[in-house]
Amino acid sequence: MRDAERDREFTEFVTEHRDTLLRIARLLAAGDEAAAEDVVQTTLTRLYVKWRHVRRADNRLGYARASLTHTYVDETRRAHRRRETTVERAVGEREDAQVTTYDGELRAVVVEALASLAPRQRAVVVLRHWLDLDVAETARVLGCSAGTVKSQNARALATLRDALAPTVRPTPEETR
Template identity: 50%
Template sequence: MAVSDRDADFLEYVTAHRGRMLRTARPLTCGDAHWAEDLVQVALTRLYVHWGKVRREDGAARYADRILVNAFLDERRRLWRKREATTERLDDAAPTPGQDPAERLTVLDALAKLPRRQHAVVVLRYFRDFDVQTTAELMGCSEGTVKSQTSRALATMRNLLHEPLDTLESLR
């Protein structure tokens, strides 16, 4: 069976960008590798459905990031309703050099306790280094909302961690 140009083009995109998408999904899921893979798979499936249009617009990466964030927010909503918690986290996520694994776990635990939109804002701003404007576009909200959600999230994390948040810098 011959692969269409559309499929070949999409496969090339996936090969080039799947790792970047996983680097976004991992902190969204607080290191849950399986959930991160699932989010990326959902995002890629949704992206494929619209690939003909997206591919022509040259905004596939931004569109894929938006789908990924929306998939996370949707899933987090569902999980919140079920009130299920997982104890499986960071099992295969090795810390980066110079990073204290205990500190990383502490920060990720605090991150997991944030409301879903604040959680997403922190991940996009501090783990992915997106600016306020890009974060607002990805989340479908105003820049002011991103700023206020970031401020609230950092204040909550400061209270949960009982210390300054220079630790976020080390998680990038």
């Protein structure tokens, strides 16, 4: 394939799908914009280098999602990426304060809960529940067994339930 044709195809792909990849990366990075941008940029670089293989894929976006997930997991394994993050509370903010229905506040609570998950568990939750992949496809993307996906998902959901229970409560209409 000629370089100009490859560049054109790749540019069209990036123009069409970069926002989608960035949304997935934000979830994987638990709201860390800089980390999400880094993961997307690394993924796009890898895709460009392997474009000859990517262009033959039946589902280019699926290929890119898998690559993005692998890049994220690889990045979280690196020692320089392992760092603690602190969550500062506003002065006078009660720890047991209820979250209002304002989406921005709820989003912050959910992102914080996602951040509490181990990177692989976060990847399983994003793939299974945000991208709606089945267990087999999630296992394929992550390069593990279906049993591993199920156990990681169960642990992650238990952690999320515990983290979100004090702040996210169903409204009376939802409990009927």
